[in-house]
Amino acid sequence: MPHRIDLLISTQEFFDLLSNGKISLGPGLPCLVNTALGWIVGGKVSDIPQPQVVTCNMARSTELQDALERFWLIEEFDSHHQGFTVEEQECERHFLANAKFLTSGRVQVSLPFKENPHMLGKSFEIAKSRFLQNERRLNRNPLLKEMYVKFMKEYIALNHMQLASDFDSQKTHYVIPHHEVLRSVLRSMHHAKQHRTFL
Structure with a gap:
């Protein structure tokens, strides 16, 4: 049914919305695909005879048009x-x-x-205290600790980080406090919870 456009989604975001579940309606007919926004339909309809009529539809949203114009003005490079x-x-x-x-x-x-980096102060002791606090908390949760240690080892193996063997706390420095971030992903088809850790 013709309807106003509520949302434009780029392909970069679109594939993140896809969930498990695809239903084919048959040869030459569209497919139903499950997404985080609900079921969508798409594909080619080839077996149904179509009259020789060309139809052109256009939908225009003033709010969307104004928003796009503002976006391009903001992103425009001033030559x-x-x-x-x-x-x-x-x-x-x-x-x-x-x-x-x-x-x-x-x-x-x-x-x-x-400004002068000395204003950052002695952040090493603060970061160390946060680390020891985080370590005690991980010791109370063996599964989370196992995931955390595995992830950190993988980061080292991939050369995304390395040990700071020559660190001198007396020199100007800034150490960022670190902790894990855990996100739960619910798969709608199997209603099973899976965990993925991002650090």
Whole structure:
């Protein structure tokens, strides 16, 4: 049925909405696909005779049109920009002075600071205290601890992180407190709960 457009979903988000469940209506007919938003129908209808009539439908939403126009205005690159601000110039200078091209093909550059990094204080002890607190909590939950340790080992194996063997707490530093984040995924077809950990 012709109807107004309520939502446009990009392909990047669309595939995350797909759930288990697909029903074929038969050869030459569309399929029903289960999603997080409900069942959707799509596909080709080839076996039903169609009259030689060409129909063109158009739906226009003023609110959607205005929102898209505002989006493109915000995202538009200003080719007539009259130069960088003082802060942007300093950031550019910092990048050119500190960028290194590694043998792996990656680019490494130190973080730019707007103010003296000494103002960050002694964050190591705070992060250490949070870590020990998290460790005690994980010891009370063997399953969660097993998932946490497995994930951390995988991160090391993939070179996403490495041990800081030469860390000097007396030098300027900032250590980010760390803890696990657990999300539960419910699969609608089997009504079974599966757990995936993101760190």
